[in-house]
Amino acid sequence: MTVPISYYVVLSGLIFLIGLVGVLTRRNIIIILLSIELMLNATNINFVAFSAYLGNLSGQVFVFFALTVAAAEVAVGLAIIIALYRHTPSINVDDFRLLKW
């Protein structure tokens, strides 16, 4: 492996930042969930890179668990979006202020 691990760390940091910007700036609730997927993928890349460089398989097992949690999160999140859309026909997060004081 000629690629140093710092490249992978920088790559996953950049992807995480892009996902964070998406969560903070976009108002479309589906795009916000997609940005969360971006952040999960950034951590997965980090896990796999460190797992390969340290010769330890635990990192890949943790990616497996992160994938499970991502699948559960998507199922519940999209169900919440559909339930919200039935209540208020919008997917703009600014329209949902039921829990604001």
Added chain:
Amino acid sequence: MDSLIFFYFAGIILVTATLVVALRNPIYSALSLLVMFFHVAGLYVTLHAEFLAAIQIIVYAGAILVLYLFVVMLLNVKREERIHRQSLVAVLLGATLLTEAALLVFQSKGPVFPDATSSGSAGEVTGNTESIGQVLYSTYLFPFEVASLILLVAMVGAVILSKKGLLDQKS
């Protein structure tokens, strides 16, 4: 050659990740996320994690993204406002944090972790499906069972949440 492949995958991943956030139409965002998932899987292959690459394509591209596209096409909402009120504060805070992060990155010393050459014989079997299975079903057996419980809870939650009349009876 290795670094060339890495830079190809990293470049495509960064471009498509930016497109996910930048594009207005949610369908295009989901499709560029699909391209990104495939290239992340390619990155896993270069890191000798072939099992995870297959899982990445099957679960992420095959299941999760199809669910996203299904919901996007079900809701079919086009109208969206991009910029909102706190954008000035956001730009200021973001610039501060970016400067801080850049300082932290560029002031750090060399690699803290050992190189790939110094890792022991365990590195040879990395990515093998059999060895992942052995680790998963011995060391991480309990988290594995908890993960199945999480999936069960998510399934029940999704069914209950998408039932008709959940929010109507309160309002």
